[in-house]
Amino acid sequence: MVPRDAYATVSAGGKLRDVALALREARVEEVRQRPEHARDRAVLVMWEADIIGKISMLDVIKSLGPKRDYHKTGASSLGPLIESMTKDFALRQTSLTRLVEKACKLTVRDLLRPYDREETVAIDAPLDTALHQFISGEYQSLLVTSDDDIVGILRLVDVYEYISEKIIACEPVP
Secondary structure, eight states: OEEGGGSOEEETTOBHHHHHHHHHHHHHHHHHHOTTSOOOOEEEEEETTEEEEEEEHHHHHHTTSOOOOGGGOOGGGHHHHHHHHHHHHOGGGSOHHHHHHHHHTOBHHHHOBOOOGGGEEETTSOHHHHHHHHHHHOOSEEEEEETTEEEEEEEHHHHHHHHHHHHHHSOOOO
16 A cells, blocks of 8 residues: 555646646656666546546546447457547547647546545555455455545556465475
């Protein structure tokens, strides 16, 4: 778990540029401190002292496309989603320059993805509870709570690293 105050944040009143800068700064700092460790893939969105949501790298990339409710689109429907995006909105015909120009006008609120209860896990919950949430919700991170306060972020990459070490330690079956 990454403590809440060690995670990248942006103000709810910011621009998409602020998100990109916060993510870049978090990656650079993480590489400097722990080059072997995975980098942050999201920023927490703050309103005063409260976390009101998060924006991931994937949310930033998706913002370049047409407006859709991506957070409710499962992996099984990804093929038709991509096909409809390219067909209905001619996404392939739009230059990257134009897409970036569009992104420069976006605000944090345009991309804000408020979290729901399924995206939180209690600090004292067993790891298998979090694992089930990662699997069923296809999340990249879970917000860790103590009472109703967000105290940290449990990243999928951290859970994967823990589980992969356990798998590697298994004795091969002859």
